[in-house]
Amino acid sequence: MSQQMSQHFDAIVIGTGQGGGPLAVKLAESGRRTAVIERHLFGGTCVNVGCTPTKTYVASARAAHVARHAGDYGVIVEGEVRVDLARVKARKDGVIAESREGMEKWLRNTPGVAVFNGHGRFTGPHSISVTGADGHQQALDADAIFINTGTRATVPEVDGLAGVSHLTNSTILELTELPEHLAIVGGSYIALEFAQMFRRFGSRVTVLVRGDRVLAREDKDFAVQVQKVLSREGVEFLFNTEASKLEPAGKGIRITLKDQTQDQASIEASHLLFATGRTPNTDDLGLEQAGIALNKHGLIDVDGRLRTRTEGVWALGDVNGRGAFTHTSYNDYEIIASNVVDGEARSVDSRIMCYAVFVDPPFARVGMSETEIRKDGRRALIATMPMSRVGRARERGETDGFMKVLVDAETKKILGAGMLGIEADEAIHTFIDIMNADAPYTRLQRAMHIHPTVSELIPTLLGMLEPLK
Template identity: 50%
Template sequence: MAANYDAIIIGTGQAGPSLAGRLSAAGMSVAIVERHLVGGTCVNTGCKPTKTLVASAYAAHLARRGADFGVITGPVHIDMARVHARSQKISEDGRAGNEAWLRSLPNVALFFGHARFEVPKTVRVGEEQLTAPRIFINVGGRALVPDMPGVGTVPLLTNSSLLNLATLPEHLVIIGGSYIGLEFGQIYRRFGAAVTIIEKGPRLIGREDEEVSKAVREILEAEAIAIRTGAECIRFAAHPDGIAVGVDCRDGPPEIVGSHVLLAVGRVPNTHDLGLDLAGVATDERGFITVDDRLATGVPGIWALGDCNGRGAFTHTSYNDFEIVAANLLDGADRKVSDRIPCYALYTDPPLGRVGLSAGQAEASGYRIKVGRRPMSRVGRAVEKDEQAGFMEIVADADSDAILGGTILGTSGDEAIHTILDMMANGATATRLRETMHIHPTVSELIPTIAGELRTVA
């Protein structure tokens, strides 16, 4: 069957449904296509379920520390079946809510199936042939499974399949010492599993400044998480006790045996089977769809939003992609990807909140910088909560006083970082931040203090 629409949206991740809502409200007819589950990564295998697990793991950790606060409790036990059920229910509720909302929108048709281009303005979904002058690709990404020795000979987990596990691994070995791996590592260690994190590079979360990597490693090792860096040749083999992971490191044994192994070494876009070549849509060497500063592809009338365009790998960047495209298309605006300030968080405990440039990134970019830093042990709110690990840092341009970025590795860092982000977005200087009164007692109240303690880096 053939049908014509004003717009086709491929994928129901963070950008797709919101865009469908805006286009519907503008009177357009919309076909939105989903291959698997409504809601994309965030709702099904990302933010919703994993942050639910983070919350359960934090509750277990705090319960074990009850005596530190004068609260006497008995032995702490983890009911993994209930932990898993809670995580799944929150995902399922989010998915059901998204799907019901999409079905309620006027002039919006929801299709389930694999969408594939036939020509630039025509997409086939099973027996349906859909045509529209505007097509928006929002297909997200999936876990990278690298071609490591033995990778196809043993059962390996990804972030998606691990979430289906309702039992506790005896020993979870994680390949990859970046954001996903570190979050899962701390979660499962707090649930009671032995955890080893293996990282090919010389340090954890290599994109961060060395001080952050070092502090995060210390936090995780304090919870008895084993960390192996410099693993140049990782390999897998079956073992009577599970899976043997070969590790070529300068220190430690050459092989680790785990009951389960999680691959957390990156993600790839879901663009390989869309027929993009038939539409003339270009991709880069990694498979990300090439877009301009307004998220348009090289084919008129086709845009790419979310993780598949390589311009961001977070729920908030995907949603911002929707905002940019909708504003430009419907509101006569001229918004651009380059206008947004990079920001993200790592949801270990304590969390890492990051905005703009780190000190190392700013220096590498040629800025003459001034930096203010304070350990969380000198933040009253952190001391009161007895969560003193980490530090806060602000980076500013020594010549213009512009705020270049900030880092908060510490309790509430994922929330407090927005103080710095909002000041940057409004063009405020470090001096203006220093002069702004904040509420006591909070983590955020120390941000103006740090802005008043900036020192030029030689």
């Protein structure tokens, strides 16, 4: 086959996730001729198998939950509340399609952007080969290349895995019939969100947790409260256990448990979901051709400006280990765009981490946890308040959870905050904003908030600070 002529661009973006798509447009609008490569679905993880579909499922699950408890509010709902998973899926597919098609249309209609469908691999530090679904290859090169290839679900090696059907966070979204009994391996964010939503849909749910509690990276008090809420709704938990062997059992799966301290050596389920983390999509990019080595986690190391070790190559989104959320990916785009296009000098090193777990009620956190502050050994102030003190929570009949804030005793700056409760995923931004403003907690404590809201109790919470013992 003859040597193919390479098409030259000013910039190449590999992947159209929440950072890659906007970056391609920003680069093109700045006058840079830009190529964007997408091998599968436009919009990345968030749009297709992450935030967008799961939060539509969370909304359906909450609607079912509220309907079942309508009588508590004096509202009469006649008959059994049932969930039609096929209709839930259809609604989800519609929401996804709107976002996915919007991203693709935006890219294709932006002057200066050339879209290539296929798998991109480095053939040199600044050259890429794109292989289409039909095997046709195209050669591209650019002075600047941006990697935004995201992650995929991790499925651990378990004896018998090949002989049984199993689900990931992606494939479970394609079910049209409710599982009779859903077993979930994992105890973190994805596992808990799916556990609650499918329990509310009507499935029996059992969660297999390797450690002695869920949300192992969070403060124990928050983790215990989340577990209590889900247990009260009927989610079953098995702790200190792992799936050691899988085999068919009737129409379902028999899962042999590794830890024999449990009352039972095995369980049977109709469906099995692995929610055990994410694997970076970096293993088939030909990064060695660009002089880029992966770290032990399969991630691409970057500096504060998200530059890799190879000049002219950046990595943004889940593949760089600087955050694994849609909002961190988008912020990566903003930082790169500011530095490359606008001539600024922004760094990810100054970013204050924040995120939420979208169980109901949601758990949200910013900055350092109490556990991290105690380990750090610094002098701090702490305050906690149960959500039962919040008027909005009482009025809505949803008083589960509490809020916690920690402050540096010397600087009076907020070190971190966590909230588990109604609208915590919104109210946490009160803390996020004051921390990013680098203002003392007193600025927030003395602010006047609107009644009746969740945020109005945050100044009261700050008035309860006392030394961390």
